[in-house]
Amino acid sequence: MKFNFKEILSVSLILFSIIDILGSIPIILNLRKKLGHIHAERITIISGSLMFGYLFLGTKILQLFGVDVKSFAMAGALILLIIGFEMILGREIFKHNTTNQGKGSSIVPLAFPIIAGAGTMTSLISLKAAYQDVNIVVGILVNLVLIFIVLKSSAWLEKKMEPGTVEVLQKVFGLILLAIAIKLIKANIV
Known part of the structure; x- marks a missing residue:
């Protein structure tokens, strides 16, 4: 167990x-x-839990359910595809219960699949083969801090950005999300 700044x-x-x-x-x-409201703490903790689970148990969990990494990536890609369509078309596909903004209301799709989705899982499984676990853990923690900062400042960002700018960004990133989803589907199609 040795910390390596480059890793x-x-x-x-x-x-x-x-x-x-x-x-x-x-x-x-x-x-x-x-x-x-976005529950920054809860989303960060759940995302971190998923990432550490992927790192240490990822392939075992998938094998337990008889699912391979490619199938998992396809499922995550389909969710990203739907979110991309939502953003571009301005239609709500994922129904959020606004009367009960409980614990899970912002978990999906933020914690999974946006932050800790199939791409993150396959990356962590791949990184495990090339880097020491301790350095991967520190890399995850660095990213969790950045995720928390962005989520926590979402109210400030919303106030600072013009509504038209947010709408344009939403359409552009919706298209990028569709492209990422299609890339994942193409890469994992049998």
Whole structure:
């Protein structure tokens, strides 16, 4: 068990690009508009739990259910596809119960599949083969701090951004999300 700054930096950057929390800002703002509040702490904790679960138990959990990584990636891609259509078309497909904004109201789709989805899972499983666990854990923690900061500042971001800008960003990132979903589907199609 040895800390390696280069490995930590590599893992942090790889996860940062996969999670793309900055690119998810329009999705976060869209959910804030629907729900009124984003539970930053809860989403960060659940996302972190999922990531650590993927790191240490990912392939075993999938094998337990008889699911391979490619099938899991396809399922995550379909959810991303639906969210992308939601953002572009301005139609609500994922129904959020606004009368009961309980614990799960912003967990899906933020914690899964946006933050800790199929891309994150496959990346962590792959990183485990190339880097020491301790450095991957630190890389995950670095990303969780960044995720928390972005989620916590969503109200401030919403106030600072013009409504038209948010709408344009939402359409653009919806299209990017569709492209990512299609890429995942193409990469994992049997």
